[in-house]
Amino acid sequence: xxxxxxxxxxLRTWRxxxxxxxxxxxxxxxxxxxxxxxxxxxxxxxxxxxxxxDRRLRPSDLAVAISWERSRLSHHLGRMERRGLxxxxxxxxxxxxxxxxxxxxGSAAFHAATVPHLTAVRELFVEALTxxxxxxxxxxxxxxxxxxxxx
Amino acid sequence: xxxxxxxxxxLRTWRxxxxxxxxxxxxxxxxxxxxxxxxxxxxxxxxxxxxxxDRRLRPSDLAVAISWERSRLSHHLGRMERRGLxxxxxxxxxxxxxxxxxxxxGSAAFHAATVPHLTAVRELFVEALTxxxxxxxxxxxxxxxxxxxxx
DNA sequence: TCAGCCTAGTTGACACGTCAATCAGTATGG
DNA sequence: CCATACTGATTGACGTGTCAACTAGGCTGA
Numbered sequence: 001x002x003x004x005x006x007x008x009x010x011l012r013t014w015r016x017x018x019x020x021x022x023x024x025x026x027x028x029x030x031x032x033x034x035x036x037x038x039x040x041x042x043x044x045x046x047x048x049x050x051x052x053x054d055r056r057l058r059p060s061d062l063a064v065a066i067s068w069e070r071s072r073l074s075h076h077l078g079r080m081e082r083r084g085l086x087x088x089x090x091x092x093x094x095x096x097x098x099x100x101x102x103x104x105x106g107s108a109a110f111h112a113a114t115v116p117h118l119t120a121v122r123e124l125f126v127e128a129l130t131x132x133x134x135x136x137x138x139x140x141x142x143x144x145x146x147x148x149x150x151x
Numbered sequence: 152x153x154x155x156x157x158x159x160x161x162l163r164t165w166r167x168x169x170x171x172x173x174x175x176x177x178x179x180x181x182x183x184x185x186x187x188x189x190x191x192x193x194x195x196x197x198x199x200x201x202x203x204x205d206r207r208l209r210p211s212d213l214a215v216a217i218s219w220e221r222s223r224l225s226h227h228l229g230r231m232e233r234r235g236l237x238x239x240x241x242x243x244x245x246x247x248x249x250x251x252x253x254x255x256x257g258s259a260a261f262h263a264a265t266v267p268h269l270t271a272v273r274e275l276f277v278e279a280l281t282x283x284x285x286x287x288x289x290x291x292x293x294x295x296x297x298x299x300x301x302x
Numbered sequence: 303t304c305a306g307c308c309t310a311g312t313t314g315a316c317a318c319g320t321c322a323a324t325c326a327g328t329a330t331g332g
Numbered sequence: 333c334c335a336t337a338c339t340g341a342t343t344g345a346c347g348t349g350t351c352a353a354c355t356a357g358g359c360t361g362a
Contacts, residue, residue, distance in 0.1 A: 006277050010272075010277050013288060013289045014277075016296070017276075017288060017289075017292050018176065019218070019296075020295050021168075021172040021176075021295075022176075027299060027300065039317080041318075058340085059340075059342095067170070072319055074343080075318075075343090078342090118157055122156060125161075126161050128295050133294060136291065137168060137287075138163075139284065140280065143281075144172075144276070144280070145171045148174060148175065148275065190348080192348075210311065220351095221311065222312080222349085224311095225312055226347095227347095227349095
C-alpha cells in the first residue's frame with residue numbers, strides 16, 4: 001500500500017532547499033571564475049593534484065579522489081590540458097596506465113584561487129548561519145547522504 | 152582588515168553540504184528521467200505551463216515563473232518543441248511577442264511524471280529527515296538565500 | 303522625425319555531464 | 333594456446349547552461 005505524498009509544506013521546503021543550494025553554488029562558482037578563471041571542477045582537480053605525491057595521479061585514482069566518473073574526468077582533463085593547467089604522461093610498462101601531472105601554471109592558478117575561494121565560502125555560507133545552524137546542517141547532510149540508495 | 156578563513160570543520164560541513172545536495176539532486180533527476188523521460192527542466196516548464204491560464208505563457212513570463220534566464224529558456228524550449236512537449240505560436244500585434252503552449256503530449260507526460268516524482272521526493276528527502284530537521288532546513292535555506300548578494 | 307534606448311526573443315560558441323561504444327592491454331580458464 | 337572477461341582510459345553524441353552578440357519592434361525626447 002502506497003504511502004502519502006509530501007505535504008505542501010514539505011514540498012515548499014524541498015523547492016526552497018533545491019533552489020537555494022543551486023543559487024548558492026552558482027554564486028560561489030561565479031566568484032571563483034571571476035577571481036581566478038577556474039571552474040569548480042578545475043579547482044577540485046587542481047586541489048587533488050596539488051596534494052598528491054609528485055603532483056601526479058593516475059586518472060582512475062584522481063576520479064576516485066574527487067568522486068567523478070572516469071568519462072567526465074577524461075573530458076575535463078582534455079579541456080584543462082588545452083589550457084595548460086595539467087599535462088598527461090604515458091606510463092612505462094602497462095600502456096593503459098597514464099599520469100595526470102600538475103603543471104607550474106596549474107599550480108600557480110590553484111594557489112591564486114585558494115584564498116579568494118575560501119573567502120567566498122566564508123562570506124556566502126559560514127557568515128549566513130549561526131553556529132547552531134551550522135551544526136544542524138552537518139547533521140542534515142549526513143542524514144540525507146545516508147538515506148541515498150546504495151551508491 | 153581581512154577576516155578569518157573558514158575553519159576546517161566549517162569547510163568540511165561546506166563540502167559535505169555541497170556534495171550531498173549534488174548527489175541528491177542527481178538521484179532525483181535520474182528517477183524522474185527513468186520514470187517519465189523528463190528532465191527537471193522539462194518538469195519545471197511543464198508545471199508552470201499546466202498551471203497557466205489556457206496552458207500558455209509568454210516566454211518572458213515563463214522565465215520569471217521558473218527563475219530562468221531567457222536564453223536558457225529559449226534553448227530548452229527548442230529541445231522541448233522538437234520532442235512535441237510544447238509548441239510556439241506567434242502573437243498578433245507586437246511581433247516580438249510569442250506564446251509557449253502546452254501540447255496534449257506535454258500535458259500527458261507531466262501528469263504521468265507527477266506522482267512518481269513526488270514519491271521520489273518523499274522517499275529521498277522527507278523520509279530522511281526528522282520533522283525538527285525539516286523545520287531547521289527551512290530556516291537554513293531562508294538564511295542562506297537572504298544572505299546571497301543583491302538580486 | 304529620428305536617434306537612442308528599451309524590451310522580447312533567438313542564436314552561436316563553448317563549457318560541462320552522462321551514456322554507450324570503443325580500444326588497448328592484462329588475466330584466466332579450458 | 334587462445335577465447336573470454338576484466339581494467340584503464342578515451343571518444344562521440346547529445347542534453348544542458350552561460351555569455352555575448354544579434355534581430356526586431358516599440359518608445360521617447362530634443
